[in-house]
Amino acid sequence: MLQGIVESLTGKKEDIEEGHRNKIKGKVVLMKKNVLDFNDLSASVLDRVHELVGQKVSLHLVSIYKFENNIAENNKLKGKVGKAAYLEKWITTIASLTPPEDTSYNVNFDWEEEIGVPGAFIIKNYHHSEFYLKTLTLENVPGHGPVHFICNSWVYPADKYKTDRVFFTNKTYLPNETPAPLIPYREEELMILRGDGNGLLQEWDRVYDYAYYNDLGDPDNGQDLARPVLGGSSEYPYPRRGRTGRPPTKTDPNSESRIPVLMSLNIYVPRDERFGHLKLSDFLGYGLKSIFQFLLPEFKDLCDSISNEFDSFEDALEIYEGGLKLPDGPLLKSVYDNIPLELLKDLLPVDGEGLFKFPMPNVIQEDKSAWRTDEEFTREMLAGVNPVIISRLQEFPPRSNLDPKVYGDQTSTITSNHIKNRLDGLTIDEAIKNNRIFILNHHDSLMPYLRRINATTTKTYASRTLLFLQNDGRLKPLAIELSLPHPDGDQFGAVSKVYTPAEDGIEGSVWQLAKAYMVVNDAGIHQLISHWLNTHAVIEPFVIATNRQLSVMHPIYKLLHPHFRETMNINAVARQILINGGGLLEATVFPGKYSLELSSVIYKDWVFPDQALPVDLVKRGMAVEDSNSPHGLRLLIEDYPYAVDGLEIWSAIKTWVKDYCNFYYTSDEKVQADTELQSWWKDLREKGHGDKKSEPWWPQMQTRKELIDSCTIIIWVASALHAAVNFGQYPYGGYMPNRPTVSRQFMPEPGSSEYDELKINPDKVFLRTITARLQTLIGIALIELLSRHSSDEIYLGKRDTPEWTTDVQPLEAFDKFGKKLGEIEERIVEMNNDEKWKNRVGPVNIPYTLLYPTSEAGLTGKGIPNSTSI
Incomplete structure (x- = not known):
């Protein structure tokens, strides 16, 4: 019946075939909304009705060479627009209800010689519902051959847009090399994406704009849920997040109102940034x-x-x-x-x-108690879920950088007597000189907040942990210092106690508790800083700036865009339910209501160039520059799995970025003359990371080296760094005694009933001290969810389409990048099987695979997705 209706509307089969002469054949690949959204199955029916009454999907080719007569935008003529062509057989093409599945449609354009080679096309959707447009391929443009358009965008009904939707070919152009007929379309598209800064944004809006983190609190539901605005002040600086335009709260005009949790996780981000699967x-x-x-x-x-x-x-x-x-x-x-x-x-x-x-x-899969050993305790600082904090000790005793006028003397109370007999015959000076003492330092970051944190149900310390590098490459603990603010006031310094390793008796039980208090610090800093702040939060401004200032035709857009997939969406979900006041993160980590505020204070020390792995390793004293060593660095702990694998990945990324950028920018002058690139970098510095705009360390983006270094850092942070600190969460932290996130009572003191109980039942006291059952169940349910790879994940060295650019040399460089990552995978497997490297597996027998580039779907503990998407 449907076929009969089609023929009655469009003519008999013979007439249709005759009409296809002198046509440019095209194929459109899209995904209908009803395949993805079971809440709107009526879309399929309504779209077919619209087709019957002539409300179709039309496409118009735009010339790359010819101008429209008498149509100028800002004194620039626009490319000539061809006649309308329509998607064919929409009515009779039934999309699968088994998601997700692409549907292909033919489209036939009249060959118009005055159009010539198209550089773009305009699409108008007159249906009831939106669809996800993936590609348009023209089979054979006369005198040119096939033309590819990579779209990957939601197209809403035409009445939702103020201007036409335009898509460009996969050809790459610098701004000043763009064919003149396409320049107005290129500039207009960027203006649309920037928006005007006003109004509540709707799901069909395509606006990328900035806002403060002023939507974490919910003061209208009580002051206990109020939170300070993060960003826009020297007290609470922060990276910017995507603007939603929601109205302010009734209680606080500076805070943005929230969507009730029970209603939706549908927080505004541009639709193309939503989860795609x-x-x-x-x-x-x-x-x-x-x-x-x-x-x-x-x-x-x-x-x-x-x-x-x-x-x-x-x-x-x-x-x-x-x-x-x-x-x-x-x-x-x-x-x-x-x-x-x-x-x-x-x-x-x-x-x-x-x-x-x-x-x-x-x-705990192979051994239920190996996690308690000192060897595993220290190994996880090099190969666990938070291997980015440890640093080399360069002076003894460790000093503090906190202002002594505010916090008094915060110098460590660890003395030579605590550690001198554990240095394998070296003096302390010799051990420091020979790069043998390391520190995990959670003192300065926590001490300013500790009094407020401990006024809640949490009872925790600020910690310093000293470690000694043994001849076999393993670390052993020397001492743990646990500190509290002075009871008479911050200005009187810290009250500290030092604990040293012990295996048996009450001393061994006390030592196990001391390690647990340190791990509580590390787990909180990991989640708030290493993971959330230093990957999720700092990358979002790059996502926004790139879409606001770089055209999809721009080479740097094409380079970076895969590394921004779904980041805005996962961050929006986090603001709604994870990092918000009273959310899951506050419920499961020790800083509680001060969690995000604490991350804001630590953001004060964030420096963009320091996010480069080689710079970070040198800054932490874990490596020294050495031109004779691979990657120009010599690791001071040779068996440091995160750094060893990380430097391989870093080097591969940098080589790829260098090959790519040097193809498009043959001189520094080209970087300087690129107007979009300069606007991008200015937007990123002055708006996206606006609280850091006056910092002298920002690259000036005047040379190819600055461009290559900056893009390498962005890709590293969004892909490999995030993988290293995210996908080990469940493998290591899924067993809460190994990575407790909260401590609920202080160390038992000799002579107390708690101390007596510690002698009798040390395991019970240990479990009463760390995370309780409720927080444990919530915490591990959360990290299990967030440690999983999706089945549609795209990993480093891969793209969602092979036709992402027409330029052969960049495609060859990308293929070389993928092959290099394959070689790194093989090397990781080889090293994990070599018993020489004792830190790669350890007592718990977990091979270090967090920087293994590829993975299957699920809870694998390996794999580097292109982007920070979970």
Whole structure:
């Protein structure tokens, strides 16, 4: 019947074939909305009705050589626009309801000699609903051959737009090399993307704009949920996030109102920045909502019914081995009622008998107690989930950089007597001179906030941990210093105690607690700084600036765009449910309500050039410059897996970026003359990282070297650095005793009842000190979700389409980059199997694979996605 309707509207088959002569044949690949959105299945029907009444999808080719007569924009003539062509057989082409699947449509353009070679096309969607336009391919343009348009964009109904949607070919142009007929389209598109800075942004808006982090608090629901505005002040500087345009709160005009959590995770980001795959979108959407809305009350009921404490390590293992029975009741029913059955299997570790059960974390898969050894404790500083903090000690005792006028004397109280007998016969001076003493320092970052943090239910310390590099390349702990603010006031300095390694008796139990307090510090700093601030937050301004100032035809846009995939979306979800006041992060890490405020204070020390891995390693004293060594550096701990693998990845990225940039920029003068590039860098510095705009360390973007170095840093941070600090979260932190995030009581003092109990039942005291059952269940449910790779992930060295540029030399350089990453994968496997490298596997027998470039979907503990997308 539908075929008959089509023929009645468009003519008989013979007439159609006759009309296809002198045509340019094209193929459009798109994904219909109804394939992706089961909430709008009516879209399919309505779109077919619109087709029947002539409301179709039209495409117009735009000439790269010819101008429209008498049509000028800003005194610039626009390229000539060809006749309309329409997507064919929309009615009879039935898209699969098994998501996600592309649908192809033919489109036939009249060959118009005055158009010549097209450089762009205009598309108008007169249907009811939007669709995701992937590509347009013209089979054979006379005198030219095939032409590819890589679109990858949502196209909404035409009435949602003030101007036509324009897509350009995959040809790359610097601004001053752009064919004149395309220049007005190029400039107009960037103006649309920048927006005008006003109004509430809607899902079809394509505006990339900046805002402060002023949407974390919810003062209208009580002052306990109010949070300071981060960004725009010297007290609380911060990178910018994407603007949504929501109105201010009633209570505080400087704070932006929030979407109620129970309503939606649908926070505005430009639609093309949304999660592009149904499974990933639902996984994060349903998964995070289920933890917050449904599992949080379920966990609370569970902990209330059976005790909020783990009584033994065997008890703690039950959540992996035996499972925990969720309590019956309306809340449990809500879990099942509100989450589709198919997703329930992936999102909630609930078996057929209603037992809540998590996957066994790698750290305890082979040995349930190896994580407690001093060797594993120190190894994870080099090869765990937070290997970016450790530094070389250059003076003894360690000094503080805190202002002594405010915080008094914060010099370490670790003395020579604490460590002198553990230096393998060296004096302290000799050990320092020979680069044998290292430190994990969480003192200065935490001390200013410790008094306020400990006024809540948390009871924790600021820590310094000294380590000694042994002849076999392993570290051993020398001492842990735990410090509290002076009870009489900050100006009187710190009150500190020093603990040294012990294996047996009460001293051994105290030492295990001292390590736990240090790890609590490290887990919080990891989540807030190493992970959130230094990857997610600092990259978002680059995403925004790139889309505001660089055309899709610009070579640097094409270079960087894959590394921004879904970053704005995951950050928006984080603001809504993870890092917000009262959110999941505050509920699970020790700084609590001060978490993001603390990250703002630490952002004061963020320096863009220092994010380069070689610069970071030298700054931390973990490497020295050496022109005779690979990568120009010599590692002072040769067996430092993060640095060894990281330098290989860094070098591969830099070589690729250098080959790419040097193809388009043959001189420094070309960098200086690139108007879009200069606007991009200015926008990024003065707006995106506006609180840092006066810093002298910003590259001036006047040379090819500055361009190459900057792009290498951006790609490194968005891909490899994020992978190194994210995908090990569940393998190491899924077992909370190994990576506790909260401490709830101070170290037992001799003579106290707690100290006596420590003698009798040290495991019980340990578990009463670290994260409680409720926080443990919430925390590991969260990190399990965020440690997974999606099935549509695109990894470093890969692209979603092979036709992303027409230029042969960059394509060859990219292929070389991919092959180099393959060689690095083989080398990582080889080193992990070499017993010479003791830090790559360790007592828990977890090979270091966090910088292994590729991965399968799921909870793998390896793989470098192109972007910070989870």
